Amino acid sequence: MNAKNNLEGKILSGERIGRDDALALFSFDLPRLGLLADERRKKAHPSNEVGFIVDxxxxxxxxxxxxxxxxxxxxxxxxxxxYRMTIDEVLVKVDELAAAGGTQVMLQGGLDPQFGLEECSAMLRAIKERYPSIYLHSFSPAETVHLARRHGISISEVVAMLKEAGLDSMPGASDMLVDRVRRRVSPNKITKDEWVEVMRTLAAAGLKSSATMTYGLGETLEERVEHLEVVRGVQDETGILRAFIPWSFSPARTLMADMEPATGIDYLRLVAVARIYLDNIRFIQAGWLTEGHALAQIALSMGANDMGGVLTEEVVVKATGVETTADREGMIRVISAAGRVPVERDSDYRTIRSYG
Ligand code: SF4
Structure with a gap:
């Protein structure tokens, strides 16, 4: 048996693959890679359902x-x-979400010196007071470390205070978990080790998270695999990562505007490799926001099994000029047209309503 058949055998039998295997998968024939990833998806998530959340x-x-x-x-x-929003302005946005039957709010800012723990906690409390059942999947590891530094306290104290104020879980906002890349593109943001430390702290506090990946930042394929390795290791250790969400970097209007954007083929390969390598993460999200609906539909047959949030008022990706939108009805159509059963879910990936 040659090495390629051997690797395919490993994948089809559900065996864990190694770093070199993951690297080898990037040069597989794409349709074959997609089929292998879909087999692994069926093992992790046998149902034909694809979830989305109104957030x-x-x-x-x-x-x-x-x-x-x-x-x-x-x-x-x-x-x-x-700009900076007041709590009342934040609440208006949450009112609109509640009126649309949405269930989750993601509060996301920058490392803004004017937003300390007091302001962040006040926002969480104000939302929970008005809407106790709204789930707050908010802030980020970088904001957490920023708050710890600003107040001269530990990461676990920050997490404890945010949790006490109403935080339910925290998005992973991982960018590229390779320090060589981080030093070049985000030298003032947290390091890979600090990201891991925040994940361990969330786990100790009983909070869940997710892992993302922004790729196309000039990293090598080996570094993409290195990122996946960090994510898999954290999940082995903590079990708190509910989903993995890859995003391609959109260079327009950034300081890296001269870079070539990653292609759709790069995206599909990454989704498929992630599904196979991350054997301990059940949900891989199709990034319709950055990749568009059509590519997200294809990703659903190459390892992805969730569509993430709709009704999203998103300005971070929009700032790069990419503008894809979806509402509940639109997302149901997109998932159904891909031959899958749309399911509206909550933040814990439990079904609220099936549209099958
Ligand atoms: S990506 Fe960097 S610059 Fe942009 S908001 Fe986050 S920490 Fe700030």
Missing amino acids: RIVNFTNVCTAACAFCAYHARAGSIEP
């Missing part, structure tokens, strides 16, 4: 001291005016 991202400030080169969103990038 809202509230970007409460775009002032950020990190000034990452890959970010078109922060005010210093110059593409949008600086």
